[in-house]
Amino acid sequence: MNLLTLIVLLPLAGFLLNGLLGARLGRGFVSVVGCGLPILAFLAAIRAFTQLDGAAGAALVENAYTWAVVGGFTFEVGFYLDRLSALMTLIVTGVGSLIHVYSTGYMKDDPGYARYFSYLNLFLFFMLLLVLGRSLLVCFVGWEGVGLASYLLIGFWFDDPAKAAAGKKAFITNRVGDAGFLLGMFLLYHTLGTFDFDAVNAAFQGPVPPAVSASLVGVLLFIGATGKSAQIPLHVWLPDAMAGPTPVSALIHAATMVTAGVYLVARLNGLYLQAPGASQLIAVIGVATAFFAATIALVQTDIKKVLAYSTISQLGFMFLALGVGAYGVAVFHVYTHAFFKACLFLGAGSVIHSLGGEQDVRRMGGLWRRIPVTFWTFAIATAAIAGLPPLAGFFSKDQILWYAFASEHGGSPVLWAIASFTALLTAFYMFRLLWLTFLTPSRMDHETEHHVHESPISMTGVLAVLAVLSAVGGFFHVHLFLEPIMPLPETDHALEHLELPLVVLAVVTGLVGLAAAVYVYRSGLARADRLAQRFAGVHRLLSGKYYVDELYETVLGRPLMWVSQRVFLGLGDRRLIDGSLHGLAALAKGAAGRLGRIETGNLQFYLWLTVLGAVASLAWVLGHG
Amino acid sequence: MDRTQLLLALAVSLFSLGFVGVMVRRNALVLLMCMELMLNGVILSLVTFASRSATLDGAVLVFLVFVVAAAEIAIAIPIVLLLARQRRTLDVGAWSELKG
Numbered sequence: 001m002n003l004l005t006l007i008v009l010l011p012l013a014g015f016l017l018n019g020l021l022g023a024r025l026g027r028g029f030v031s032v033v034g035c036g037l038p039i040l041a042f043l044a045a046i047r048a049f050t051q052l053d054g055a056a057g058a059a060l061v062e063n064a065y066t067w068a069v070v071g072g073f074t075f076e077v078g079f080y081l082d083r084l085s086a087l088m089t090l091i092v093t094g095v096g097s098l099i100h101v102y103s104t105g106y107m108k109d110d111p112g113y114a115r116y117f118s119y120l121n122l123f124l125f126f127m128l129l130l131v132l133g134r135s136l137l138v139c140f141v142g143w144e145g146v147g148l149a150s151y152l153l154i155g156f157w158f159d160d161p162a163k164a165a166a167g168k169k170a171f172i173t174n175r176v177g178d179a180g181f182l183l184g185m186f187l188l189y190h191t192l193g194t195f196d197f198d199a200v201n202a203a204f205q206g207p208v209p210p211a212v213s214a215s216l217v218g219v220l221l222f223i224g225a226t227g228k229s230a231q232i233p234l235h236v237w238l239p240d241a242m243a244g245p246t247p248v249s250a251l252i253h254a255a256t257m258v259t260a261g262v263y264l265v266a267r268l269n270g271l272y273l274q275a276p277g278a279s280q281l282i283a284v285i286g287v288a289t290a291f292f293a294a295t296i297a298l299v300q301t302d303i304k305k306v307l308a309y310s311t312i313s314q315l316g317f318m319f320l321a322l323g324v325g326a327y328g329v330a331v332f333h334v335y336t337h338a339f340f341k342a343c344l345f346l347g348a349g350s351v352i353h354s355l356g357g358e359q360d361v362r363r364m365g366g367l368w369r370r371i372p373v374t375f376w377t378f379a380i381a382t383a384a385i386a387g388l389p390p391l392a393g394f395f396s397k398d399q400i401l402w403y404a405f406a407s408e409h410g411g412s413p414v415l416w417a418i419a420s421f422t423a424l425l426t427a428f429y430m431f432r433l434l435w436l437t438f439l440t441p442s443r444m445d446h447e448t449e450h451h452v453h454e455s456p457i458s459m460t461g462v463l464a465v466l467a468v469l470s471a472v473g474g475f476f477h478v479h480l481f482l483e484p485i486m487p488l489p490e491t492d493h494a495l496e497h498l499e500l501p502l503v504v505l506a507v508v509t510g511l512v513g514l515a516a517a518v519y520v521y522r523s524g525l526a527r528a529d530r531l532a533q534r535f536a537g538v539h540r541l542l543s544g545k546y547y548v549d550e551l552y553e554t555v556l557g558r559p560l561m562w563v564s565q566r567v568f569l570g571l572g573d574r575r576l577i578d579g580s581l582h583g584l585a586a587l588a589k590g591a592a593g594r595l596g597r598i599e600t601g602n603l604q605f606y607l608w609l610t611v612l613g614a615v616a617s618l619a620w621v622l623g624h625g
Numbered sequence: 626m627d628r629t630q631l632l633l634a635l636a637v638s639l640f641s642l643g644f645v646g647v648m649v650r651r652n653a654l655v656l657l658m659c660m661e662l663m664l665n666g667v668i669l670s671l672v673t674f675a676s677r678s679a680t681l682d683g684a685v686l687v688f689l690v691f692v693v694a695a696a697e698i699a700i701a702i703p704i705v706l707l708l709a710r711q712r713r714t715l716d717v718g719a720w721s722e723l724k725g
Contacts, residue, residue, distance in 0.1 A: 601723065
């Protein structure tokens with residue numbers, strides 16, 4: 001039985017059914033198909049997972065379809081299930097199904113209900129293609145496909161120009177990364193003649209190194225990963241992507257799609273182990289992204305923007321782990337992050353839903369009594385992301401910090417110090433969000449306050465499940481589960497006595513962040529405003545997100561616009577193409593106007609012309625005879 | 626001058642007469658007749674040369690041309706008649722507004 005193909009095709013069927021028939025058959029049909037098929041895919045994924053367990057570590061391989069045969073080269077659409085892709089498949093279908101169920105509550109009154117679910121199913125299809133694809137080629141198709149689904153869903157309410165623009169920004173920024181991905185892919189194929197992940201890893205691990213620089217390929221593919229996973233310098237699209245419906249932010253822009261870059265690097269760990277230069281770059285970019293995104297998150301006032309920057313920051317942590325060779329640990333963080341970040345986003349969605357669309361935390365507060373389920377789940381997820389034991393985030397983040405400190409594959413105390421400080425910031429801004437939203441005295445206007453209501457069971461139930469997973473998820477040690485296929489890096493023996501103190505330090509860090517947030521925000525915004533005034537310059541820099549958007553606008557946007565307007569439109573299109581065509585037309589018109597004047601209507605004149613022509617032709621023929 | 630030369634001279638005079646007529650006259654019927662003269666001049670030269678080659682090809686061709694000319698004039702005369710009936714004149718200048 002082609003189980004893997006089935007897993008991939010189920011959401012596609014959902015997309016087709018809902019896309020083609022959904023609008024006609026009503027919401028009940030859409031909900032059943034939209035949620036049912038992902039759940040079926042999840043069950044199939046569990047079945048595949050148990051089969052994998054039975055196969056004693058050997059990966060399941062299915063060749064579904066021969067895409068093309070060109071000369072001696074065959075391009076197969078094949079699926080590959082080992083522990084890594086099995087785990088990713090479970091996360092994608094599991095969290096995906098939960099978010100589908102949540103969406104039935106959140107999107108209940110939206111006129112685009114069927115369209116929404118068909119896009120969401122389309123996203124799942126491409127995401128499963130991405131994680132289950134055996135070759136870089138299939139993975140790339142999924143990679144582009146999730147980009148498309150992301151674009152469609154960010155711009156889901158496309159009649160708002162700002163939201164449509166956010167969709168375009170995400171799509172275009174990702175194209176930049178994709179160029180790197182494609183080049184890396186071509187380079188690999190050119191050298192190895194294969195796209196298959198297992199073959200690529202084996203080639204780089206083999207006794208004879210391939211005739212291509214692993215670091216070059218690694219950096220090119222990492223450029224693709226920076227686009228998809230919103231790392232510096234291509235992180236600018238993710239905050240804007242919050243224009244989409246909140247469940248989309250939870251599924252695509254927090255739990256699954258943005259971790260595709262992490263998955264790609266982890267999948268190609270055989271290559272990256274041979275590429276210390278590229279790994280170092282990944283670690284530095286990762287830690288820098290984590291730090292800068294966390295500082296921006298400190299001052300954001302939109303509840304979803306805070307979570308967006310926190311996502312970028314957490315992705316930075318994952319890349320830090322990848323950079324120091326701890327691939328399993330990065331995937332561990334992908335796994336825990338999927339739970340608590342999905343829970344946070346869906347909790348934020350529940351808050352927004354209950355406040356009738358309000359997203360600014362300055363106009364919230366005091367919600368914990370009014371929407372208790374949302375509050376408790378949000379609080380658990382916040383503690384999890386802040387790294388408080390024994391919640392999920394503690395385990396994965398602690399492992400990342402440890403390997404950043406002690407890994408033989410590029411770990412250093414500097415990386416550890418920055419990452420730890422970032423963890424402190426993480427705890428601070430997350431508890432700040434919790435306090436401002438739920439625990440400070442209410443700052444809502446009377447009208448909004450009057451209408452606050454807890455979300456329906458379809459939403460709170462999902463929140464509860466995710467909160468439980470955020471709480472206990474960390475006890476399943478993914479990095480140890482993955483060790484047979486992705487060995488953890490050696491650690492410096494001289495540093496091993498520091499492991500326990502560092503854990504304690506990490507916990508203290510989280511608690512300090514909590515205490516600081518409580519101190520500043522306990523009674524509302526007054527104390528924070530005073531701080532902001534004292535450090536006005538820093539505050540402006542952070543609120544302006546380091547002015548990266550403005551920088552890109554000046555350095556890239558405007559010159560490109562100028563070149564397009566002046567050179568391509570003004571000179572090329574208007575003058576060269578339009579000009580030559582209009583010129584030809586004017587020439588024909590003018591010449592015809594002048595020639596037309598010899599048509600006098602005088603028959604004899606015509607005859608004279610005829611004779612003249614005949615004589616001239618004769619003369620010419622005789623002359624050239 | 627031998628016979629051939631005489632006949633050719635006659636052909637040339639017929640053609641020239643017709644040509645001058647076509648060029649200077651404005652009466653539609655006269656124009657048609659002058660064209661016939663030109664045609665006949667040309668046909669005469671054709672016959673002259675054909676008789677020198679001692680085959681029947683030329684004679685056959687002449688009959689063909691006559692048939693075509695007769696058909697052509699059978700169309701041309703009614704057109705001229707219709708035009709004349711419309712404008713009550715045979716002057717071709719009366720129709721000069723038909724220019725393209």
